Amino acid sequence: MILSRRGLLERLLQGLGVAAIVNRPVPVVQAAGEELARNESGPLTVRVTRPFDAETPVHEFKPFLTPNHRFFVRSHFGPPPPDAISEANWTVRVGGLVERTKTFTLKELRLMEAVTITAVVQCSGNGRAFHRPKVPGVQWERGAVGNAEWTGVRLRDLLAKAGVQAGARHVQLQGADRPVVVSVPLFTRSIPLEKALHQDTILAYEMNGRPLPLLHGAPLRVITPGWMADSCMKWLTEITVQAEESKGYYMQAAYRVPIQPVESGTTPNVPSTPVEAMVVKSLIAAPQEGETVKSGPVTIQGMAWSGEAKVVKVEVSFDEGKTWEPARLVGEDRPYAWRQWQLIWKAKTSGTFTILCRATDARGEQQPATTPWNPSGFLWNGWDRVSVTVTA
Amino acid sequence: MEWVGSRIGDGDGMRTLQKASSFVLASLKPSTYMKRTPRAIARCGLAGRPFSAFSLSVATLSAVIIMAGLAVVTAAQEEDLATVSAALAPRAEVLIIARCSVCHSPDLVAQQRLPRARWEATVEKMKHWGAEVSNDEADLLVRYLSARYHPGAPDHLPPLESEVRKAEPFTQDSVAEGPVTGVAARGAGIFEHNCQACHGTNAIGGHGPKLAKNPILKHEDLFWETVLHGRGPMPAWGSVLSHQDIADVQAWLSTR
Numbered sequence A: 001m002i003l004s005r006r007g008l009l010e011r012l013l014q015g016l017g018v019a020a021i022v023n024r025p026v027p028v029v030q031a032a033g034e035e036l037a038r039n040e041s042g043p044l045t046v047r048v049t050r051p052f053d054a055e056t057p058v059h060e061f062k063p064f065l066t067p068n069h070r071f072f073v074r075s076h077f078g079p080p081p082p083d084a085i086s087e088a089n090w091t092v093r094v095g096g097l098v099e100r101t102k103t104f105t106l107k108e109l110r111l112m113e114a115v116t117i118t119a120v121v122q123c124s125g126n127g128r129a130f131h132r133p134k135v136p137g138v139q140w141e142r143g144a145v146g147n148a149e150w151t152g153v154r155l156r157d158l159l160a161k162a163g164v165q166a167g168a169r170h171v172q173l174q175g176a177d178r179p180v181v182v183s184v185p186l187f188t189r190s191i192p193l194e195k196a197l198h199q200d201t202i203l204a205y206e207m208n209g210r211p212l213p214l215l216h217g218a219p220l221r222v223i224t225p226g227w228m229a230d231s232c233m234k235w236l237t238e239i240t241v242q243a244e245e246s247k248g249y250y251m252q253a254a255y256r257v258p259i260q261p262v263e264s265g266t267t268p269n270v271p272s273t274p275v276e277a278m279v280v281k282s283l284i285a286a287p288q289e290g291e292t293v294k295s296g297p298v299t300i301q302g303m304a305w306s307g308e309a310k311v312v313k314v315e316v317s318f319d320e321g322k323t324w325e326p327a328r329l330v331g332e333d334r335p336y337a338w339r340q341w342q343l344i345w346k347a348k349t350s351g352t353f354t355i356l357c358r359a360t361d362a363r364g365e366q367q368p369a370t371t372p373w374n375p376s377g378f379l380w381n382g383w384d385r386v387s388v389t390v391t392a
Numbered sequence B: 001m002e003w004v005g006s007r008i009g010d011g012d013g014m015r016t017l018q019k020a021s022s023f024v025l026a027s028l029k030p031s032t033y034m035k036r037t038p039r040a041i042a043r044c045g046l047a048g049r050p051f052s053a054f055s056l057s058v059a060t061l062s063a064v065i066i067m068a069g070l071a072v073v074t075a076a077q078e079e080d081l082a083t084v085s086a087a088l089a090p091r092a093e094v095l096i097i098a099r100c101s102v103c104h105s106p107d108l109v110a111q112q113r114l115p116r117a118r119w120e121a122t123v124e125k126m127k128h129w130g131a132e133v134s135n136d137e138a139d140l141l142v143r144y145l146s147a148r149y150h151p152g153a154p155d156h157l158p159p160l161e162s163e164v165r166k167a168e169p170f171t172q173d174s175v176a177e178g179p180v181t182g183v184a185a186r187g188a189g190i191f192e193h194n195c196q197a198c199h200g201t202n203a204i205g206g207h208g209p210k211l212a213k214n215p216i217l218k219h220e221d222l223f224w225e226t227v228l229h230g231r232g233p234m235p236a237w238g239s240v241l242s243h244q245d246i247a248d249v250q251a252w253l254s255t256r
Helices: A005-015 A106-111 A155-162 A193-197 B013-021 B037-044 B056-071 B075-100 B116-129 B135-148 B184-194 B220-229 B243-254
Strands: A045-048 A053-055 A091-096 A102-105 A115-122 A145-154 A170-175 A188-192 A202-207 A221-223 A236-242 A256-258 A272-274 A281-286 A292-294 A296-305 A311-317 A328-330 A339-347 A351-361 A384-391
Touching (some): A102 A106, A115 A202, A115 A221, A155 A236, A170 A193, A188 A193, A281 A351, A281 A384, A292 A296, A296 A311, A296 A384, B184 B243
Parallel strands (some): A091 A236, A292 A384
Antiparallel strands (some): A045 A053, A115 A145, A145 A202, A170 A188, A170 A236, A281 A296, A296 A339, A351 A384
16 A cells, blocks of 8 residues: 555645646645636636635726626635525524514515615725735735625615614624534624614625626625625525624634734734724726836726725826826716726836826825735725836 | 734744754654544534634734744745755645645645744644644644745745655555454544535535445445545545545445
């Protein structure tokens, strides 16, 4: 039963789905997963193969709405088995501190008043890869965000039917996704009751006018407009009204930020708070990083958004942030959506240029050069940056 | 991803790295790979306990020391790290495939660039959540991961130059094992911890094919060949499970 090292190595290489280079004097081992992580060929950039986590290449953000098949994908355990969420079996239950526990089928939800909201959904870790020192977690760069039209029912309409009791402060959300090993904590989250009762917080069954895709939480997911996606529970099956924030890893340890600045690279002893509203942010969708453009007028375009205020200004800099030129806000202007912007740049001299952008919202919050470091790398909103070459 | 204080065993990052560089190959005996089932079951008892230990003042202090240590990594030390990771790679990569890939693909591991303290905390967290690694294996992984995926390592790492010839065969002891009889009752737990992630609850299939009532169960040779040596995305288990373990899984699968 003795295996030669080479035999094992070859098998290991096969196991990794990597071409084995066997007749070199020193065989080359491709370390775990590196090939898979670099797959940029499809419409999405894959960060993790299983469970599938993938982000949208930023140049795909030119349209106002992000198409479903281009929308970033993120979950902790992957979608639940199809039978758990088939329309025939699936229900959502409202329990806890309510007058009467209620169970709804999808058909019943579809009979209730439908609302459509355009909202940015963004992973809290979007931009984690830019924090220095680096922090553990999926190394998202710029594209773990998207803007879509979500159609569904108001969460508060369900809560009203169940009757919220006095003393209720939080609403726990649980999806049907499960870890492969039972000792891994469930992805359980809660949102404060005010957010749950907000008229724009919905349970969506459609995305961009189509049935919600499986990877995006079918048949029903939460949309908390203006807030980061960790509240937007996918594959929703249980809603529990309660007095306290949810317990467990994903509410008490993960998805939190320190309430005061901390020294970079440390694990500080300061209180933390759950990640909630999005911070003001903008991205450059065109030109792309590394693109070569001809001298003359070049359209620089992108999008900007902020969690709880309107974007009022986007500016562009060509000199590392010493001076800024205002861009024009264009296109649709909807409350929780992103705002598109444009600037016609007269590129006269050839050479390499760095284009930066930053947004400001109605409260005066402005995108910083870099985001304060935090141990889990959340809420990155440093100036966006693209380098282009201008040729004569 | 999470807000957790790092747990630090060995405060001085550089000392550890240097110690590791003189380390040739993990002297793990195959026996440490075996008889893991009681431990696995014991660990199930921890299910659901939230992991949120902060060991703060020590952690903060040590993190500062480590940062200071990393700032003085010289070119020669960089080379040392490369030597360490190349030396540990054969065993560590097998563990990453067999042990760390149960819940997520290994690309999640390879994309990190972390100081040793955070690797320690991460591997500890994974153990706590159910990663089937012994203390020795965890130690080996931490040494390997912090030598290869350290904060100064480039985003695109060169492939590992592996000194494969010098390494020991993995399944040294297997020959001595002789024929074994599978015990279905034991197989359930082994399946849950090693196979279920890909082959689904009750072996009904998932990322990997359905194994319940799979014709391969009737083809001894093919079954053993696949499980011992792997095939395509299916990991090789020869270096991870004992023959008894595999026979137990096979026996259990036959009852599905």
